[in-house]
Amino acid sequence: MKQSFPDIIFNMYKEILAKSALNRIDKEYLPYNWDLNIYRGCSHKCQYCFAMYSHKYLESEAFFDEIYVKTNIAEVLEKKLKSRSWKKEIINIGGVTDSYQGIEAKYKLMPKVWELLIKHNNRAVMSTKSKLILRDIELIAELSRKVPVGIAATIITTNEEHRRRIEPGTGSIQDRFMMLGEMKAKTRAIVGVHMMPIIPFLTDTKENIESVFSQAKSVGADYVITSSLNLYTETRKNFFAFIQKDFPELYSNMIALFKSNEMFSQYKKGLYLRVKEARMKYNIPSYSTIFETEAEQDAKQMSLF
Numbered sequence: 001m002k003q004s005f006p007d008i009i010f011n012m013y014k015e016i017l018a019k020s021a022l023n024r025i026d027k028e029y030l031p032y033n034w035d036l037n038i039y040r041g042c043s044h045k046c047q048y049c050f051a052m053y054s055h056k057y058l059e060s061e062a063f064f065d066e067i068y069v070k071t072n073i074a075e076v077l078e079k080k081l082k083s084r085s086w087k088k089e090i091i092n093i094g095g096v097t098d099s100y101q102g103i104e105a106k107y108k109l110m111p112k113v114w115e116l117l118i119k120h121n122n123r124a125v126m127s128t129k130s131k132l133i134l135r136d137i138e139l140i141a142e143l144s145r146k147v148p149v150g151i152a153a154t155i156i157t158t159n160e161e162h163r164r165r166i167e168p169g170t171g172s173i174q175d176r177f178m179m180l181g182e183m184k185a186k187t188r189a190i191v192g193v194h195m196m197p198i199i200p201f202l203t204d205t206k207e208n209i210e211s212v213f214s215q216a217k218s219v220g221a222d223y224v225i226t227s228s229l230n231l232y233t234e235t236r237k238n239f240f241a242f243i244q245k246d247f248p249e250l251y252s253n254m255i256a257l258f259k260s261n262e263m264f265s266q267y268k269k270g271l272y273l274r275v276k277e278a279r280m281k282y283n284i285p286s287y288s289t290i291f292e293t294e295a296e297q298d299a300k301q302m303s304l305f
């Protein structure tokens, strides 16, 4: 595919061939073991992005500005889905990149992914910050009539000014709630809000947490999950530089909080109390068991006896 003039000028997008489509991830707390990423890098530029580490293997630090496009993703995915060893496990789409970031409007890789999942009756979950996903709603509806599907939006705040600074490459929060409402109305997907991460001193107020829960409720979200902010190497450096530049008044408190394990665990106790209150007030569960296989559900039933 030919790149457009501005893309070539800034050399932002690089086409690559993927050797395989799925990465195995073994984390007990996740309901899936496989990750599918059609891009590497992400133009959404979230200042807390936990996935920056993934560019290290490409010897590049430009996670936001050097995006790799896996142009053959459909071929390698089909090969995997057709293989005799594949057990139709749940695939998480976009664990370390947003599959509906801006460039997807041009490359249109996701429709091919949904078509393959439909063809092979394969369950999938995904989270995005973009309403571009609505382009593929018919395909998602079709898949959701055959197998369980989960569509979530990551929404950490309802304050647009904060959103613009913290996630400068994304579209508006209202678009994300609107997208979830459409998904709920027009597909059978389980629809969720990922309030992850909650940022100390910025998005952790009772008002903001309640506002996210309240709007999630109003669009019919099936669940809201939350998590506090974790700062690992590359993310930590980037995040503190961002706070110093955009919210200098918070900088010293932020540094102090993340320096002390004791202070941070005290902080988390208060935070989770506010989340619990909002959850009870709006009566939204934290997690759905819809993606369990029949065997997993049987095993759970057995363990009750």
Ligand code: SF4
Binding pocket: 041, 042, 043, 044, 045, 046, 048, 049, 050, 051, 096, 097, 098, 129
């Ligand atoms: S959308 Fe996800 S992968 Fe993209 S920058 Fe934001 S946190 Fe990182």
